[in-house]
Amino acid sequence: MRGRPNLYTEYKSEMGLFPTTSKKVSIALLGVVAILVPLNAMPLMGFLGDAGWMVLVNKALIYAIAALGLNLLVGVAGQVSLGHSFFMAVGAYTAVVLGGEAGKTVWGLGLPMWVWLPAAGLAAALVGILVAPTAVRVRGLYLAFVTLGLVFIGQYLWRNLGSVAGGPTTGRPWPKLEFALWRNMDPIISFTSDGPLWWWLTPVNWLPWVHIEEMSGEAKTYFFVLATVVIFGLLAKNLMRTRIGRSWAAIRDRDIAAEVMGVAEAKGKTQAFAISSFYAGVGGAILASVIGRIIPETWDLFLSIEFVAIVLIGGAGTIAGVYLGTFFLIFTPRIVEEVTGWLAAQVADAGPFAWLGNLFIRTGPDDWIGIVSLDAYGPGLSIFQFNIVLFGVLIIVFLIVEPLGLFGIWIKVKNYWKGWPFSY
Amino acid sequence: MIGVLASAHVVAQVPIEKFLNALGSGIALGAIYALLALGFVIIFKATQVVNFAHGAIAALGAYLVAYFATTANIPGRWFGDIPQTLSWTLSVLLAVVLTAFIGIVIERITIRPMIGEPLFAVAMITLGLDLIIRTITNDLLDNTTKGLGDPWGIKVVEIGFFRIGQTQIVTVVVLIFVGLALAWFFKTRTGIAVRATAFDQEAALAQGISVGRVFAIAWAIGAGLAALGGIFASVPPRGAAGVGPFTAFFAFRAFPAVIIGGLDSVKGAVFGGLLVGVAEVMAGTYLGGVSWLGTGFAGIVPWLLMMAVLVVRPYGLFGTEEIRRV
Numbered sequence: 001m002r003g004r005p006n007l008y009t010e011y012k013s014e015m016g017l018f019p020t021t022s023k024k025v026s027i028a029l030l031g032v033v034a035i036l037v038p039l040n041a042m043p044l045m046g047f048l049g050d051a052g053w054m055v056l057v058n059k060a061l062i063y064a065i066a067a068l069g070l071n072l073l074v075g076v077a078g079q080v081s082l083g084h085s086f087f088m089a090v091g092a093y094t095a096v097v098l099g100g101e102a103g104k105t106v107w108g109l110g111l112p113m114w115v116w117l118p119a120a121g122l123a124a125a126l127v128g129i130l131v132a133p134t135a136v137r138v139r140g141l142y143l144a145f146v147t148l149g150l151v152f153i154g155q156y157l158w159r160n161l162g163s164v165a166g167g168p169t170t171g172r173p174w175p176k177l178e179f180a181l182w183r184n185m186d187p188i189i190s191f192t193s194d195g196p197l198w199w200w201l202t203p204v205n206w207l208p209w210v211h212i213e214e215m216s217g218e219a220k221t222y223f224f225v226l227a228t229v230v231i232f233g234l235l236a237k238n239l240m241r242t243r244i245g246r247s248w249a250a251i252r253d254r255d256i257a258a259e260v261m262g263v264a265e266a267k268g269k270t271q272a273f274a275i276s277s278f279y280a281g282v283g284g285a286i287l288a289s290v291i292g293r294i295i296p297e298t299w300d301l302f303l304s305i306e307f308v309a310i311v312l313i314g315g316a317g318t319i320a321g322v323y324l325g326t327f328f329l330i331f332t333p334r335i336v337e338e339v340t341g342w343l344a345a346q347v348a349d350a351g352p353f354a355w356l357g358n359l360f361i362r363t364g365p366d367d368w369i370g371i372v373s374l375d376a377y378g379p380g381l382s383i384f385q386f387n388i389v390l391f392g393v394l395i396i397v398f399l400i401v402e403p404l405g406l407f408g409i410w411i412k413v414k415n416y417w418k419g420w421p422f423s424y
Numbered sequence: 425m426i427g428v429l430a431s432a433h434v435v436a437q438v439p440i441e442k443f444l445n446a447l448g449s450g451i452a453l454g455a456i457y458a459l460l461a462l463g464f465v466i467i468f469k470a471t472q473v474v475n476f477a478h479g480a481i482a483a484l485g486a487y488l489v490a491y492f493a494t495t496a497n498i499p500g501r502w503f504g505d506i507p508q509t510l511s512w513t514l515s516v517l518l519a520v521v522l523t524a525f526i527g528i529v530i531e532r533i534t535i536r537p538m539i540g541e542p543l544f545a546v547a548m549i550t551l552g553l554d555l556i557i558r559t560i561t562n563d564l565l566d567n568t569t570k571g572l573g574d575p576w577g578i579k580v581v582e583i584g585f586f587r588i589g590q591t592q593i594v595t596v597v598v599l600i601f602v603g604l605a606l607a608w609f610f611k612t613r614t615g616i617a618v619r620a621t622a623f624d625q626e627a628a629l630a631q632g633i634s635v636g637r638v639f640a641i642a643w644a645i646g647a648g649l650a651a652l653g654g655i656f657a658s659v660p661p662r663g664a665a666g667v668g669p670f671t672a673f674f675a676f677r678a679f680p681a682v683i684i685g686g687l688d689s690v691k692g693a694v695f696g697g698l699l700v701g702v703a704e705v706m707a708g709t710y711l712g713g714v715s716w717l718g719t720g721f722a723g724i725v726p727w728l729l730m731m732a733v734l735v736v737r738p739y740g741l742f743g744t745e746e747i748r749r750v
Binding site: 141159255312 | 474534537538541543544545546547548549551552553554555556559560562563676679680683687717718719720721723724727728730731734735738739740746748749
């Protein structure tokens with residue numbers, strides 16, 4: 001009986017976190033890779049440890065924190081929200097007021113990270129609870145517009161609350177990811193500056209091809225964010241498979257039927273908004289802290305759309321889908337950039353793929369074929385614009401072709417090989 | 425008694441002038457919102473699609489007018505010496521027709537395959553469309569602002585103390601004309617088919633109505649109206665310098681108008697649009713000097729109004745309440 005996929009002899013094992021041996025093995029492998037990559041110690045993927053790529057990996061992980069929250073709200077509780085960037089902003093500004101340095105025009109208490117990071121989540125959750133009564137009353141697409149309104153109202157607030165957000169065009173510096181006991185004390189652990197290898201990572205040096213003394217600030221940030229992602233992911237998973245999450249799923253699938261069966265709808269929706277906003281607040285605070293300085297315009301509708309797209313492209317209602325979606329969405333623009341750069345080089349050197357580059361890139365005002373223009377030659381998108389268009393196209397294609405998202409593709413691939421060679 | 429009234433009137437005249445002028449430009453702004461909201465509601469009513477790309481389509485329509493009327497001089501170049509008003513109107517018509525056609529194409533490629541999918545998934549598709557159309561329009565505009573070459577410019581009509589821009593009058597006239605045309609349209613055979621589809625798609629299909637054609641018609645009308653709204657949002661006084669990257673975001677403010685009126689109510693769209701427009705201008709006129717409100721408060725008045733209305737009436741003022749079954 002053992003080792004058969006989809007055979008569960010008791011409910012407990014089906015609801016388990018890692019129900020099968022193959023899942024346990026793959027998670028363990030993933031853990032090893034996750035530790036080796038930032039130290040440039042992973043064969044073949046070593047380049048990901050370079051500063052440029054590490055920044056991107058960190059960004060993806062931070063986005064994953066906030067996206068996990070939106071996934072709980074949209075994917076599990078079925079409440080449409082375009083206001084995620086608003087809740088992220090609430091978290092980020094709570095963090096900067098509590099943890100930032102006071103200036104002539106800005107407030108700041110200079111408190112350490114163990115105060116401002118949880119407070120960022122709690123403040124956002126509180127705002128989520130304040131919004132929830134409207135969400136309980138308003139349903140479906142009307143809710144999308146309420147949350148859309150939050151984004152615009154929020155932007156107005158951040159533009160005008162100069163003492164919180166800094167200048168509309170300059171922003172203000174955020175507190176760093178540093179663990180100190182109290183204000184003005186030297187940080188015990190800094191997650192941002194280069195330094196010697198942490199002692200618990202020394203077993204890495206036992207690998208024959210590895211010899212590491214120093215680790216970069218990006219790698220430290222990475223480990224901090226990774227730990228947060230893992231904790232928050234487990235929390236989300238546990239929420240989903242226990243009472244609260246299942247009441248959310250009931251509300252999502254048929255709210256009135258859930259109510260008839262005794263699930264408290266208003267309570268469930270309020271919980272969903274509060275917890276989702278908590279995730280958003282923590283994610284927003286870390287994002288702002290890692291970027292270092294953020295202007296109010298950052299918390300716009302586009303950011304919200306990005307998160308909804310992550311949830312939908314990844315696969316709504318699944319934790320693995322959130323991770324797939326974030327990495328897909330964060331890495332695609334960078335990969336497009338790399339490919340475009342490579343194609344431009346091909347055109348310049350008349351390489352074997354120059355024809356492809358000629359089709360794709362406009363090289364001058366007389367070149368009428370091409371989508372992307374690397375310099376400003378009238379019509380022709382810049383690489384930045386091309387990435388936005390590609391983003392829109394990806395949303396549309398995924399929703400039309402694969403509504404279950406990347407996770408759905410993974411399930412399909414898995415099912416194909418499960419029955420191989422008897423695939424049908 | 426009369427004398428007392430008259431003297432009171434003289435004292436109160438300045439506030440009343442201010443109020444009436446604000447009301448006039450509020451109604452004109454509301455007419456723009458109403459045009460945008462009408463197109464949005466018609467698309468939603470017939471196809472159950474919340475079109476978040478409405479603002480982007482509006483900006484695209486305005487860009488097309490800017491291109492036709494100023495850059496390419498179409499169709500003016502073929503009729504030597506017609507008045508500027510007529511040639512501009514022709515450019516507008518051409519742009520509206522072209523945008524309507526783009527609307528049909530969008531519907532056919534991206535919306536038709538999504539029939540039967542959850543409403544939010546379709547709404548997400550239109551958000552993707554919004555990004556695509558907005559980015560391409562901004563690229564066509566070179567990220568700058570382009571004048572539409574309208575024949576009225578900043579000229580105003582003065583009746584006593586009452587001042588109103590010529591374009592504002594034109595906007596209101598166009599809204600009235602569109603309203604009448606739509607009222608007539610919904611009485612025609614095609615219009616009845618649209619209404620039947622809005623009521624129940626399957627029943628309409630069973631009655632021999634081509635639902636696909638109705639979808640195309642609804643998107644054509646919706647996109648055309650969006651273009652009209654975008655055009656009047658890009659001429660003075662509202663869009664003083666023409667159409668630019670901000671036009672699409674301006675059109676976003678028509679969404680509160682739609683919601684206040686109720687997502688599926690045509691008369692609600694007009695009412696909501698006018699209400700939002702007047703409220704926004706009133707807030708700008710009377711609260712503009714209040715320092716603690718900061719800048720840009722008038723811009724979020726529509727959203728605040730929307731939330732207030734939704735708390736009281738969750739389906740808007742004229743919207744149909746959803747019947748919920750277990």
